[in-house]
Amino acid sequence: MNVITLTVNGFPRTLLVDPHEMLLQTLRERLQLTGTKRGCDHATCGSCTVLMDGMPVLSCITPVMRCEGKSILTVEGVAQYGKLHPVQEQLVRHGAIQCGFCTPGIVMTAIAFLEENPDPSEEKIRKALSGNLCRCTGYSKIVEAVQAAAREMSR
Amino acid sequence: MSGPIGKRVPYIDAVQKVTGQAKYTADFHFANMLHVKFLRSPHAHARIREIDISEASRYPGVQAIAIGEELPTPFGVLPTSPDETAMAVGKVRYIGEIVSAVAAETERAAREAVDRIRVDYEPLRPFLTPEAALESCAPEEQIHSHGKGGTNIHKVAALRFHEPEKALAQTAHVCTSRFQFAGVSHGFTEPHATVAIWHPDQTLTVISATQVPHYLHRNLSRVLHVPMHRIQVKKPAVGGGFGGKSDPLPHEIVTAYLAMKTHRPVKCELTREEAFLTSHGRHPTDMTLSIGCNDEGVIEALDADIVIDGGAYGSYGVVTSYYNGVLLQGPYRIDRFGFRTRRTYTNKPPCGAMRGHGAVNPRYAVEVALDILAHKLKIDPCEFRCRNLLPADSLTVGQLRITSNGLRDCLDAVRTRSGWDQRHGKLPYGRGLGVACSFFISGSALPIIWNRYPQTVVHAKLDFDGRVVLFSGASDIGQGSDTVLVQIAAEVLGISMDRVQLEAADTRITPVDLGSYSSRVTFMVGNATKSAAEKLRDQIAKAVAAEKNLDARQLRFADGRIRTPGGELDLGWDEAVEMALAGRGSFIESGYYISPKLGGDFKGAGAGLSPAYSFGAFISEVEVNPNTGEVAVVKVWGAHDCGKALNPLAVEGQIEGSIHMGLGQAVYEEIRFWNGQMVNANFLDYRIPTSLDTPPMDVKIIESNDSEGPFGAKEVGEGAIHPVLPSIANAIYDAVGIRMYRLPITPDRVLAALRSKS
Numbered sequence: 001m002n003v004i005t006l007t008v009n010g011f012p013r014t015l016l017v018d019p020h021e022m023l024l025q026t027l028r029e030r031l032q033l034t035g036t037k038r039g040c041d042h043a044t045c046g047s048c049t050v051l052m053d054g055m056p057v058l059s060c061i062t063p064v065m066r067c068e069g070k071s072i073l074t075v076e077g078v079a080q081y082g083k084l085h086p087v088q089e090q091l092v093r094h095g096a097i098q099c100g101f102c103t104p105g106i107v108m109t110a111i112a113f114l115e116e117n118p119d120p121s122e123e124k125i126r127k128a129l130s131g132n133l134c135r136c137t138g139y140s141k142i143v144e145a146v147q148a149a150a151r152e153m154s155r
Numbered sequence: 156m157s158g159p160i161g162k163r164v165p166y167i168d169a170v171q172k173v174t175g176q177a178k179y180t181a182d183f184h185f186a187n188m189l190h191v192k193f194l195r196s197p198h199a200h201a202r203i204r205e206i207d208i209s210e211a212s213r214y215p216g217v218q219a220i221a222i223g224e225e226l227p228t229p230f231g232v233l234p235t236s237p238d239e240t241a242m243a244v245g246k247v248r249y250i251g252e253i254v255s256a257v258a259a260e261t262e263r264a265a266r267e268a269v270d271r272i273r274v275d276y277e278p279l280r281p282f283l284t285p286e287a288a289l290e291s292c293a294p295e296e297q298i299h300s301h302g303k304g305g306t307n308i309h310k311v312a313a314l315r316f317h318e319p320e321k322a323l324a325q326t327a328h329v330c331t332s333r334f335q336f337a338g339v340s341h342g343f344t345e346p347h348a349t350v351a352i353w354h355p356d357q358t359l360t361v362i363s364a365t366q367v368p369h370y371l372h373r374n375l376s377r378v379l380h381v382p383m384h385r386i387q388v389k390k391p392a393v394g395g396g397f398g399g400k401s402d403p404l405p406h407e408i409v410t411a412y413l414a415m416k417t418h419r420p421v422k423c424e425l426t427r428e429e430a431f432l433t434s435h436g437r438h439p440t441d442m443t444l445s446i447g448c449n450d451e452g453v454i455e456a457l458d459a460d461i462v463i464d465g466g467a468y469g470s471y472g473v474v475t476s477y478y479n480g481v482l483l484q485g486p487y488r489i490d491r492f493g494f495r496t497r498r499t500y501t502n503k504p505p506c507g508a509m510r511g512h513g514a515v516n517p518r519y520a521v522e523v524a525l526d527i528l529a530h531k532l533k534i535d536p537c538e539f540r541c542r543n544l545l546p547a548d549s550l551t552v553g554q555l556r557i558t559s560n561g562l563r564d565c566l567d568a569v570r571t572r573s574g575w576d577q578r579h580g581k582l583p584y585g586r587g588l589g590v591a592c593s594f595f596i597s598g599s600a601l602p603i604i605w606n607r608y609p610q611t612v613v614h615a616k617l618d619f620d621g622r623v624v625l626f627s628g629a630s631d632i633g634q635g636s637d638t639v640l641v642q643i644a645a646e647v648l649g650i651s652m653d654r655v656q657l658e659a660a661d662t663r664i665t666p667v668d669l670g671s672y673s674s675r676v677t678f679m680v681g682n683a684t685k686s687a688a689e690k691l692r693d694q695i696a697k698a699v700a701a702e703k704n705l706d707a708r709q710l711r712f713a714d715g716r717i718r719t720p721g722g723e724l725d726l727g728w729d730e731a732v733e734m735a736l737a738g739r740g741s742f743i744e745s746g747y748y749i750s751p752k753l754g755g756d757f758k759g760a761g762a763g764l765s766p767a768y769s770f771g772a773f774i775s776e777v778e779v780n781p782n783t784g785e786v787a788v789v790k791v792w793g794a795h796d797c798g799k800a801l802n803p804l805a806v807e808g809q810i811e812g813s814i815h816m817g818l819g820q821a822v823y824e825e826i827r828f829w830n831g832q833m834v835n836a837n838f839l840d841y842r843i844p845t846s847l848d849t850p851p852m853d854v855k856i857i858e859s860n861d862s863e864g865p866f867g868a869k870e871v872g873e874g875a876i877h878p879v880l881p882s883i884a885n886a887i888y889d890a891v892g893i894r895m896y897r898l899p900i901t902p903d904r905v906l907a908a909l910r911s912k913s
Contacts, residue, residue: 019804028182028583034179034181034182034184035174036175037179037344038181038424039427040346040837041426042428042839043839044837044839046702074175075173075174078174079174082802084174088170088173091173092170094804095166095805095807096637097168097169097172098633098634098808099345100169100171100172100341100394101345101394101395101630102344102651103172104173127846127847129845130557130845131845133342133843133845134344135342135397135815137808138808140809140811140849140852141807143846155270
């Protein structure tokens with residue numbers, strides 16, 4: 001077992017971890033942050049997306065030993081005191097959430113994307129989300145929601 | 156409607172889901188919990204000579220190991236074909252079948268122990284194709300000893316009305332074609348998971364990612380020999396199903412068994428590969444279809460011979476076999492009609508129910524064949540379909556009762572919105588438009604397990620706090636059933652949705668419901684909810700009327716108030732509740748739904764019966780690259796008659812999701828095997844459409860207001876997928892003049908068809 005220090009949702013943590021453990025396991029099993037989902041364990045579905053120092057990473061293939069000193073944001077850390085992030089609010093309002101299993105990954109991808117692209121085209125949004133598989137919605141309402149969030153954030 | 160019905164209401168669980176608080180099965184953690192891993196068969200067909208668990212049981216952390224002989228009772232979702240055991244007993248029938256299971260302190264220890272189980276197999280002749288399975292073989296070679304007539308045929312389903320073969324021999328224009336469809340998978344994002352707890356009072360709690368807690372409840376009882384009243388099945392948030400979580404599944408039963416064996420909570424999370432092996436995808440299908448019409452384009456007869464590849468076990472296969480045929484007798488009037496479906500056992504993972512159950516592939520064949528006939532007769536394909544529509548309030552040849560039918564409006568809508576009349580047949584080479592129609596059941600009128608109970612019961616409880624709590628066994632798997640039930644009760648009672656709360660899908664608390672499949676929930680559970688809420692409303696009205704000396708029939712419930720039209724009374728909800736509870740306290744009213752008696756009295760008459768049918772017409776636009784063979788779906792227009800959109804946001808979501816899934820099966824998706832081994836059981840090699848592959852969609856809801864649906868509603872979750880696939884194929888014909896007889900429509904098949912055309 002190794003000792004590692006990282007910040008999760010703004011709070012510094014020092015943890016004992018398995019050297020070959022992935023960040024997804026650390027979050028779900030050691031910290032009980034189960035909002036981050038395990039959809040495939042092979043970097044193919046995007047459900048486990050979290051932000052590392054503001055950049056989206058797939059936590060299922062990110063060795064936790066590579067997270068020393070990093071700042072991790074998971075879906076649980078996005079809304080503050082019950083106030084939803086515009087991305088979350090618009091996903092809800094547009095009916096862009098059905099089963100909701102892909103949703104945490106979509107939230108994280110979209111937040112990072114909008115930070116870099118405050119006024120994106122539909123095409124750019126579709127490209128940004130192309131690593132996040134959704135089987136329920138056909139993506140239409142997700143794309144609309146991200147567009148609406150962009151408008152709201154630039155106001 | 157003054158309340159939430161018909162409004163664009165966000166799902167009631169959406170905030171929980173978007174903040175990561177919603178709990179799915181794998182998110183449950185209990186103290187002292189063990190983890191399960193499975194040993195799966197490396198052989199397609201083999202006898203098990205011996206299983207040696209001695210080394211595995213010594214591995215540190217192992218608490219229990221189970222093998223097939225411990226759970227020999229066969230089970231299955233249909234009472235007619237309980238042909239599967241929780242783990243293989245005596246022999247294995249597909250690569251990936253569970254042979255043994257280990258419960259250990261950690262997942263890793265369980266996996267290490269699984270690797271140390273030794274099994275001695277005697278390989279048997281594998282049957283890997285339906286062609287091989289149709290032939291007779293030696294009894295000891297059969298996959299199951301009950302294969303029909305010394306073959307590996309599981310089921311033959313057939314119906315014939317008015318000698319279609321004679322009509323086809325005489326009719327002016329006949330299209331006969333063979334169509335072949337690859338197997339496809341549901342591809343939900345949440346892999347299956349189960350957590351089981353065996354309590355000191357000898358009761359069992361099973362939390363599972365299931366669409367049908369009820370069938371799991373029954374089959375756990377059957378296999379584990381625990382009476383049903385000692386079993387609680389709870390469905391938490393479920394990450395999609397589409398049919399792939401609608402059977403009771405082996406891993407659920409084995410996990411529960413290991414909890415009983417160890418007296419500790421046990422958790423099982425399947426890998427993505429295991430989810431592909433477990434989910435019982437759509438049957439690979441090989442069918443020959445003949446449709447004939449007269450010079451005016453009026454359909455005279457239809458005959459179909461269908462072989463479906465069932466895999467190793469029965470699953471829903473008997474129903475699938477019938478649905479392949481019976482759901483061809485609409486949405487057009489076809490008086491001379493027949494089909495035969497043969498379902499084969501093969502040494503591959505079982506196939507079962509998937510969105511649009513049984514009818515998606517044959518619908519493709521019919522709609523392509525109609526397009527061929529329309530072009531041959533030089534009749535516009537939309538017009539051709541219009542000449543053949545079943546009327547509202549009619550019976551099909553097999554006595555399916557059609558009530559409301561908005562198909563003509565659907566066709567008109569997509570025809571206008573896509574610019575069909577100006578653009579079909581007139582676009583430049585490589586670009587094309589295609590149309591297709593469909594219909595689908597709003598729940599099966601007959602239950603799978605024959606009984607005298609209603610199809611569903613809903614309780615509505617009123618208490619001093621002014622809140623109404625609904626108790627329903629309905630299973631929200633992402634389609635939004637929890638939301639629609641709350642909407643319905645709020646509408647009836649004239650209160651806001653936050654006053655109505657729901658306890659759902661817990662077999663200890665909620666009345667039995669048959670589950671989320673066959674597109675039944677809005678229609679059946681919606682009707683039961685409406686009835687329960689109406690009875691509750693009538694009780695309140697009676698109490699208020701007595702106290703205020705009014706006629707209860709005058710009272711109107713809206714905006715959280717109870718009023719008379721003349722204004723004599725204007726009472727707040729809480730005051731009315733106090734009156735209703737005075738002298739009696741909290742009470743419960745129950746509503747139920749039973750389908751009316753429907754159908755003929757011939758064998759097979761029950762298949763496809765439903766109290767109402769949805770209808771739809773879709774048009775797709777494609778771009779075909781004649782150099783590479785790639786097909787890009789540019790846009791899809793979909794119009795679906797769901798009777799009444801109780802929540803248009805949710806209805807659109809179902810239609811848009813259906814377009815995604817239909818598009819996937821049409822051009823990308825195929826489960827591939829090599830010597831019986833599934834070789835693409837992951838999302839890199841089994842490619843479902845991404846946000847870049849899924850085109851813009853234009854969705855139009857048509858409301859035919861069904862006389863028996865709740866507020867006029869019918870289904871939308873499954874019927875909307877049917878027309879997507881053939882509309883794409885017909886658009887490809889309009890684009891480059893080729894007919895696609897095999898799915899998926901891959902670039903190499905497009906290029907081959909283009910070559911053989913020139």
